[in-house]
Amino acid sequence: MSHSVIAEELDLLAKVSGLLAELPEAKTASEAPIVRELERLREVILSGDEAKDISALSEQYHHQAAVLAQLRNAGGAAQVDRKNPYFAHLRLHEDDRERDLCLGRTTCIERGVRIVDWRDAPISKIFYSYRQGDQYDEEIAGRERIGLVTARRTVRIENGVLQRVQAPEGDFLPDADDLGGWQCTKVEVPKLGGGEGIALRAFALGEGVSRRLGTLDDERSMRVDKRLPEITGLIDPDQFELITHGAPGFLVIRGAAGSGKTTVALHRVAYLAFSDPRIDSPETMVVVFSRALQNFVSHVLPSLGLGHVQVVGFPEWALEQRRWHFRQLPAAQREDTPALIQRIKLHPFLGVALTEYIEKHPAEARAVQAIDDWATVLRESEFLEEVAERVAPGVFSAAEIAKFVGWHRERLDEVFAALQGEPDAVGELDPEDDALLLRAWQLRVGPLRGRNKKTLALRHLVVDEVQDFAPIEIQLLLGSIAENASITLAGDTQQHVMTQSGFTSWSDFFRLVGISGTEIETLRVAYRSSRQIVDFSASLLGDLLEDDGPPDAPREGPPVELFRFADRGACVGFLADALHELARSEPLASVAILTPSRAISSMYFEGLERSDIPRLRWVQDHDFSFSAGVEVAEVEQVKGLEFDYVILVDVEAGLYPDSPESRRRLHVGATRAIHQLWLTSLTRPSPLVEGVWQG
Numbered sequence: 212m213s214h215s216v217i218a219e220e221l222d223l224l225a226k227v228s229g230l231l232a233e234l235p236e237a238k239t240a241s242e243a244p245i246v247r248e249l250e251r252l253r254e255v256i257l258s259g260d261e262a263k264d265i266s267a268l269s270e271q272y273h274h275q276a277a278v279l280a281q282l283r284n285a286g287g288a289a290q291v292d293r294k295n296p297y298f299a300h301l302r303l304h305e306d307d308r309e310r311d312l313c314l315g316r317t318t319c320i321e322r323g324v325r326i327v328d329w330r331d332a333p334i335s336k337i338f339y340s341y342r343q344g345d346q347y348d349e350e351i352a353g354r355e356r357i358g359l360v361t362a363r364r365t366v367r368i369e370n371g372v373l374q375r376v377q378a379p380e381g382d383f384l385p386d387a388d389d390l391g392g393w394q395c396t397k398v399e400v401p402k403l404g405g406g407e408g409i410a411l412r413a414f415a416l417g418e419g420v421s422r423r424l425g426t427l428d429d430e431r432s433m434r435v436d437k438r439l440p441e442i443t444g445l446i447d448p449d450q451f452e453l454i455t456h457g458a459p460g461f462l463v464i465r466g467a468a469g470s471g472k473t474t475v476a477l478h479r480v481a482y483l484a485f486s487d488p489r490i491d492s493p494e495t496m497v498v499v500f501s502r503a504l505q506n507f508v509s510h511v512l513p514s515l516g517l518g519h520v521q522v523v524g525f526p527e528w529a530l531e532q533r534r535w536h537f538r539q540l541p542a543a544q545r546e547d548t549p550a551l552i553q554r555i556k557l558h559p560f561l562g563v564a565l566t567e568y569i570e571k572h573p574a575e576a577r578a579v580q581a582i583d584d585w586a587t588v589l590r591e592s593e594f595l596e597e598v599a600e601r602v603a604p605g606v607f608s609a610a611e612i613a614k615f616v617g618w619h620r621e622r623l624d625e626v627f628a629a630l631q632g633e634p635d636a637v638g639e640l641d642p643e644d645d646a647l648l649l650r651a652w653q654l655r656v657g658p659l660r661g662r663n664k665k666t667l668a669l670r671h672l673v674v675d676e677v678q679d680f681a682p683i684e685i686q687l688l689l690g691s692i693a694e695n696a697s698i699t700l701a702g703d704t705q706q707h708v709m710t711q712s713g714f715t716s717w718s719d720f721f722r723l724v725g726i727s728g729t730e731i732e733t734l735r736v737a738y739r740s741s742r743q744i745v746d747f748s749a750s751l752l753g754d755l756l757e758d759d760g761p762p763d764a765p766r767e768g769p770p771v772e773l774f775r776f777a778d779r780g781a782c783v784g785f786l787a788d789a790l791h792e793l794a795r796s797e798p799l800a801s802v803a804i805l806t807p808s809r810a811i812s813s814m815y816f817e818g819l820e821r822s823d824i825p826r827l828r829w830v831q832d833h834d835f836s837f838s839a840g841v842e843v844a845e846v847e848q849v850k851g852l853e854f855d856y857v858i859l860v861d862v863e864a865g866l867y868p869d870s871p872e873s874r875r876r877l878h879v880g881a882t883r884a885i886h887q888l889w890l891t892s893l894t895r896p897s898p899l900v901e902g903v904w905q906g
Contacts, residue, residue, distance in 0.1 A: 302362035339451035467738025467762040468882030529645035556643035560684035562704035668693035677702035741768025787822035857884035867897035
């Protein structure tokens with residue numbers, strides 16, 4: 212079919228490509244317009260015209276100077292990618308004339324090419340804040356701009372070829388049956404990711420096999436590729452406001468699964484780096500808790516033009532810092548720490564005890580003294596009991612505190628024996644000791660130090676999935692930021708699955724880390740999953756659902772379904788048939804089979820491996836591939852990730868009892884699904900699922 216939208220976009224792409232081809236390579240990231248604007252602003256400022264807002268003009272001058280510096284520092288990397296020059300197209304009607312403006316990753320305004328970097332907030336605000344047909348009134352480059360958005364479209368260009376156009380008139384894709392033709396489907400709500408092809412129901416179902424937990428909707432077209440989606444063009448106005456929050460200090464983002472918390476946090480780094488290129492450096496650190504999320508973020512940042520930001524998993528970072536600051540202590544970590552010891556070490560009261568002890572016992576600011584502080588606190592029964600009862604009454608009994616102290620008297624004797632060089636002495640530290648020791652350093656010695664012996668002072672800090680961090684770990688990170696640094700904390704207490712640490716109340720968290728009074732920005736739209744999945748996931752939480760209720764979910768999808776089997780073999784056979792069919796119909800789809808434990812993961816993997824499922828992988832240490840295929844993993848490993856299809860297996864009463872932990876684990880697993888969610892059970896289904904199923 213032909214359509215004026217496609218004709219216009221093809222003409223625009225041909226024009227832009229032709230103009231870019233005529234420009235020398237250096238001109239595709241032209242400095243000339245910026246230099247001219249700087250000269251104009253300088254003349255106005257120096258004129259002393261009292262009618263002009265000199266403060267506003269100065270701000271514009273410094274912004275343009277920062278843009279020019281970034282272009283010059285970036286060199287060739289800042290040039291327009293001629294194979295993918297832009298991802299969005301605006302047509303604006305102003306002063307009785309229309310002009311086309313494209314949004315990309317690099318600014319190029321030269322000889323008729325009008326491509327602006329999306330991070331250049333003044334003009335890109337029109338794209339993110341207005342829709343096609345809207346009137347706008349904005350101050351841009353020092354003057355008021357009033358006009359009408361006559362076209363607002365998101366495009367996908369690959370190797371210089373137009374592959375997709377999303378506009379209010381429709382979602383346009385090349386017609387596979389008509390060379391040069393295009394298909395127009397019903398407009399879909401923008402999403403951050405998706406599967407391939409048509410996803411009405413992934414598999415044919417036998418009569419009586421399934422029970423529906425949602426409603427069936429019409430066919431939905433999904434993305435065909437498994438690469439990083441062009442999410443920059445899909446940011447909504449609320450997300451854009453948070454991204455462009457440039458002031459120093461805290462930005463706390465709360466949002467349900469799939470609402471774009473991580474997207475906003477990472478894009479905010481890119482936005483800040485646009486105005487201050489020093490942000491794209493090791494002085495910016497993105498901290499996550501899981502290795503899978505660390506790998507994912509490490510792949511995302513380069514696509515945002517960020518090549519030097521640190522992305523660290525907190526446990527690995529803390530271990531490295533502890534070994535650097537306390538080189539005299541044993542490097543080895545214990546792998547069999549009892550759960551009670553972990554719970555107490557990560558509980559807020561122990562951080563309070565450490566702080567109070569150091570404040571009450573003045574001593575030399577030396578590493579050896581910080582070690583003594585840490586070791587003393589861990590062995591003081593009466594002191595720990597008093598602080599625990601005051602800070603967390605009733606949480607730990609005297610017997611549990613005594614067991615904790617007894618454990619450490621033995622373990623610390625081993626550590627100090629190793630320090631004194633005694634033969635056969637083996638000293639190991641618990642992983643939780645890293646944060647405690649480093650916090651003791653901060654309280655006793657001062658700020659942490661980098662490899663160059665200079666103070667560790669971060670310009671920008673991002674902590675993702677903050678609800679899984681212990682307060683002392685956040686205090687440690689906050690103690691490593693520079694004055695006037697910007698901090699982005701993103702999290703959702705409903706996804707708290709780290710049972711030994713973390714928090715479930717924002718107010719308690721702010722109080723414990725000493726940033727009370729901080730406001731929380733809430734993202735209310737869940738873009739990842741369909742309404743059926745979001746509603747089901749919210750029902751899993753029960754009383755744990757936050758007061759403002761489930762998030763908005765604008766996209767419809769297939770029903771959530773539960774399948775029951777007599778034994779695991781039958782379940783594996785059913786899944787194998789379904790996955791083979793999916794591989795034939797949607798070879799680029801991603802599927803996660805999520806299990807309650809490593810042992811169960813092994814059984815499902817081995818069964819499906821025997822079934823010759825293509826591209827089957829067993830994820831054993833957060834080593835997700837982020838590509839098409841079927842990945843088997845425990846629920847705890849998938850925090851922050853997403854898949855086209857999710858199958859939660861063995862959702863049974865014995866494995867998922869009615870407890871807060873089970874509710875959150877199932878909620879996290881369910882909300883990984885983009886458009887279809889299945890559950891299976893071998894015996895009696897979990898009461899968390901059975902109640903909804905019977906309803």
